Every structure is written in structure tokens, then in C-alpha cells.
Amino acid sequence: MSAIHPSEISFITRHAPFDHMELPHVLWMLQRMRLGYYPEGEVIVSPEQGPVDRFLVIKQGMVHGEQSVAHASEADTWLELSEGECFPLGALLANRRVASVYRAGNDVFCYELSATDFRELIGLSAAFRDFCTRRIANLLEHSKQVIQAQYSNSSVEQQSLASPLSTIIRRTPITCPPDMTVRQVLKIMHEQQVGSMIAVDEDGRPLGILTLPDVLERIALPQIDLDQPVINVMSTYLETLTPQALAHEAALTMAKHGFRHVLVVENEKLVGLVSEKDLFALQRVGLRQIGSAIRHADSIEVLQQGAMDIRNMARNMMAQGVAAEQLTQFISTFNDLLTVRVVELEFAASDLAGTPLLNGVCWMALGSEGRFEQTLNTDQDNAIIFDTPQGMTADQAREKLLPVAKRINEKLAMCGFPLCKGEIMASNPQWCLSLEEWKQTFSGWIRGGTPESLLYATIFFDFRALHGAQHLAEDLRLWLARVASDNSRFLYMMAENALRNRPPLGVIRDFVLNDSDRIDLKLNGITPFVDAARIFSLATGVTHTNTVQRLRLSAAKMNLPTSEIEAWIDALLFIQVLRLRHHDESSAKGLSEDALDNLIDPASLNELDRRILKEAFRQARKAQAKLRLDYQL
Incomplete structure (x- = not known):
């Protein structure tokens, strides 16, 4: 095989996923790649060519993805790929034809790897395999690392609020039968140096909890009889979560109710106890204190x-x-x-x-x-x-x-x-x-279905x-779910209205900018997903209002692939991250809350974030394509 020029290695390792691959795997790939050239307007890959036979990485130029065989136009171009991007992953992984026509937008040079070598590379490189099967999620993970580095130099050992509770439980909870006396329970808590005691029945099901603050409020100050059953003085209103629940769910529960502990229960049996200290010793975020101050304000x-x-x-x-x-x-x-x-x-x-x-x-x-x-x-x-x-x-x-x-x-x-x-x-x-x-x-x-009615419905x-x-x-929610799902005409008009707001992807350039040469992340980025999720939920009778939950629950009823829905959700959440960063940066510059906006200049983003934003807008177009298909628009 021919020698690899250092410039080829330098180019390929500037782009995901190759920047996270081991160098021997990158060299293995480059040794098997050939360089292809496509003049402007030439079809690179199309459904007529049969199952995809090669993996392509753009070295130079722009590639347009079209939903029809017509030449690229604003109406039919649904994606635009530029230097460093690769395609067509979905078709290669499924060993099928592409669903779109990929055409050279100008003179294009591509590194090309045969389908056979592509599949072998997936087996060789875990980083490459992860990227191919979780493309946008993988890109988002790259971006998250960059964002976190921008905001903080904190240790990577910090407890993650995305961790399941099963990984946070520090020790087996100390328990007692409900008829044990208060005196005995206090003695055990002192000897074991624990801040709580949980009463359980014979099957291990939690019945009540006693914490150190309870000792003062319910035992010491009232000077109660210490020989009575401890269940008499315990809190019996218990909040429980499963071991699979995430730490942020426990944090929300503690903040909302002012609790210091959440019981972890599986099949009704107590398996652990998570305290506020467990969650936030490393996080240094006093959520309960903030919540308590607000509740008692x-x-x-x-x-x-x-x-x-x-x-x-x-x-x-x-x-x-x-x-x-x-x-x-x-x-x-x-x-x-x-x-x-x-x-x-x-x-x-x-x-x-x-x-x-x-x-x-x-x-x-x-x-x-x-x-x-x-x-x-x-x-x-x-x-x-x-x-x-x-x-x-x-x-x-x-x-x-x-x-x-x-x-x-x-x-x-x-x-x-x-x-x-x-x-x-x-x-x-x-x-x-x-x-x-x-x-x-x-x-x-x-x-009615008037423009005003449709606007009010979205709010x-x-x-x-x-x-x-x-x-x-x-009552109103259940009534609406029933009435809306039975009115196909109204859903059709909502879908028609939603499709007027197109994600700002360009043909000649990466993004379509507004009059101020910026992009509205809320209107053009978040709203297409929110509108689609609302219509899907109304059509399927889903009563949740959260967009992510609407997408997941509606997808199950619409038989949409989980991978497709998760890609939409990842895209939505990335745009939300950009909004949060933009708001935070604007606040840091002294802007008041009512002066914050959702307008960004994509040129101000780093290369990775621009690439993910393009991918996120493509996912928004895919969500809209589902609407267009369902309602024949």
C-alpha cells in the first residue's frame, strides 16, 4: 500500500470521530481509502445505485442531500455536508440503498472506504463503532466536554447527576421493626453513627423513617415516652425511587418537598437510602436550601x-x-x-x-x-x-x-x-x-382552525x-386528549402551520440567517421539535406536556424506531444547551432577564458546535418530514 502523507493524517484527525480513534486504526483506514473526485452537479450516491458500497469522508467541497432527483434547490435539499463530514452511515449500517440523492454542490473530493473495510473498521475501533451507531449522541458528548471545560476546571471525579441511584448508595440502610421502642432505636442510631432509621415490615417494605431533626422536634422537645413503638413518631409519608432512577430525580424530589433523604426501593423492598449529602457533597449545590428558603419565604x-x-x-x-x-x-x-x-x-x-x-x-x-x-x-x-x-x-x-x-x-x-x-x-x-x-x-x-386559534393552541x-x-x-387535559385526537382536520391544520417554520439550513451556505445575520435558536431550532411533539401527542392521546416525553411516548404508539426518536431528542437538547450558554454569557455581560434573546451568530461557534448545529437542524427537518408524511402535506 502507498505511504500516507502527514497532511492526510493531520486533516482526518481534525474531525470527529477520527479525532477520538487510536492512531493505528486511523492509519489502517487511510491505507485502504482512495480519493474520489466529483464535478459540480454529479450524483455521488443515489437509490438507483443499489445497496451502498462505500463510506465517504469529504476532503474538499460541498455535498447536497436531495429528497428528489432534481438538482439542488431550497425546496428539495434537506441536508448539506461539508469538509470533514462523512456519509451515508445509516444505509451502510443497514446494508441498504440510500433514501436520498447525494450530489456534488461544487467540485468535491472524497476519501472513500469500501463497505467491506468499513465493517471491518467498526470491529477494530470502538470509537468509530460508537460514532457510527450513535452519531449525533457521540458528537454531543464531544461538545459537552468542550462546554464543561469552558465553564469549569472542576475534577472529572465529581458525582454526576446523571448517575443511577444504584451507584450512589453508600451502605446498606439501618432498619428496625415498627414495634421497636424509641429508646432502642436512639441507642442503635448512636452506636451506628447514622442520621436516620427506617422501619420495615417482615418483607422488607419501608413503613416509616426517623431522622436526627425528627429526634429534636418529635422526641426531645415534646419529652415523649421513649418506650412506645418508634413507628408512632416516624414520618410515614415516604418518597421512594427505583435503583434505576437518576440522581437528578432524587435531587428534584428533595428540593420540591424539603426532604433530606429518598428511599430506594425495588419490588417494594428497601434496598438503599440516598441522602442530600450523598448527592451534593461533591456538587456543592445546595438545592434543598434554596427550595426551603423559597417555600418558607x-x-x-x-x-x-x-x-x-x-x-x-x-x-x-x-x-x-x-x-x-x-x-x-x-x-x-x-x-x-x-x-x-x-x-x-x-x-x-x-x-x-x-x-x-x-x-x-x-x-x-x-x-x-x-x-x-x-x-x-x-x-x-x-x-x-x-x-x-x-x-x-x-x-x-x-x-x-x-x-x-x-x-x-x-x-x-x-x-x-x-x-x-x-x-x-x-x-x-x-x-x-x-x-x-x-x-x-x-x-x-x-x-375554527384560524391562524389565531392555531397560535393559541401552541401556547x-x-x-x-x-x-x-x-x-x-x-379534567381539562383528559377532555382535550380525547377531543383533539378525534379531530383530524384540526391536527392537519396544526401540522400545516408547523411546517411553515423551516429549520434554517442553506444550500449555498451552511445556515440561512435572518435580517440581523443571526439564527433564532428558539423559533427556528426548538420550536420545530416542540410543534411536532405536540401534534404527535394530540394525535396519539399522550397527556404529557414535556417535549421529550411527548416524543418518546408518541413514538411507541406510532411505531417509530427508538434510534430515530433519540436522535431528534439529542438534537433538541443540543440546541437547548446553546440557548442556555447564550443566556448565561449575555447575563454575564450585564443584560437583564427581559433583555436576553435567542439570537446567535453561527460564525461565533467553534467548528464542532457548528457541525452539531447543522446536524440538529437536519434532525428537525426529519421530524417535520414525518409530519408531512402523516398529513400528506
């Missing part, structure tokens, strides 16, 4: 500090490499806590406290908060659903609720959640409605109960 000043703590927490988590899906859930969960506390304080201070009306009121989150997808840049989208008390009309109930809702909206604005410019807020009489009025409103949108159909009479929101 009695003034707007304390809540404003809580809002600042939430943003600092988000920044710390980004430094520790917490994934976007988990991070946005954390932000949304803590914003929920803050919102709920504002609602509680304002309703308690109003003349509605203790009235039948207030007992039948539910405060709802809409939009990104309703989907558990908030970032550092979020305004208010909220509404009220109420049960009209006997002897009152809906208008009379609304008249009493609106002044309180206005004060809540104003207090939230003081905490860093700007008032919605479109007035999608509970203080707007249009969005403070009884259950029956909400059903009538939703029915009107579903029947309000993502509602989620935050505080109060949550059964009203649950």
Missing part, C-alpha cells in the same frame, strides 16, 4: 433572592456538565416553587382566603414552563381555571379573582419573570376561566397545574 425580598439563587444554581450546574434536559427541569421545578409561593402569599393576603371560590381555583403554567423547559430567558405565561361556586356566576367569580391574579403577575415580574407582552397571563380576563369556559374556548379553537395546549384545585386541570 414571607416577603418579596426573600423571593427575589430565591430567584437569584435559582439562576446561580443553573450556572453552577452548567459548570458541572449537567445535561440540558435535567437542567431545564431543575430550573422549571424551582420556578414552580417560587411561583407557587407567590400565589400562596397573595391569595392568603386577599379577602378570598377560606372561601369556597378559592378552594376551587387552580393556577396553571403555560408554554415553556408548562413543558418543564424553561431557560434563564422566560417571561410569564399563566392562566387560572376555576370551579364556579354555587350561587355565583363565572363572571362574578372572575371579578373577584382578577385583582389577586394581577398582584401575582406583578410580584412575579419583580422576581425576574417579565410580564408577557402578549398578555398571556391570569390577570387577563380572557385567561381566567371556569372549567366549562376553557372547554368551550378550546372547542372553538379546534373547530395553551401545553398547560400544567401548579397550585390549587389540580383536578380541574386534569
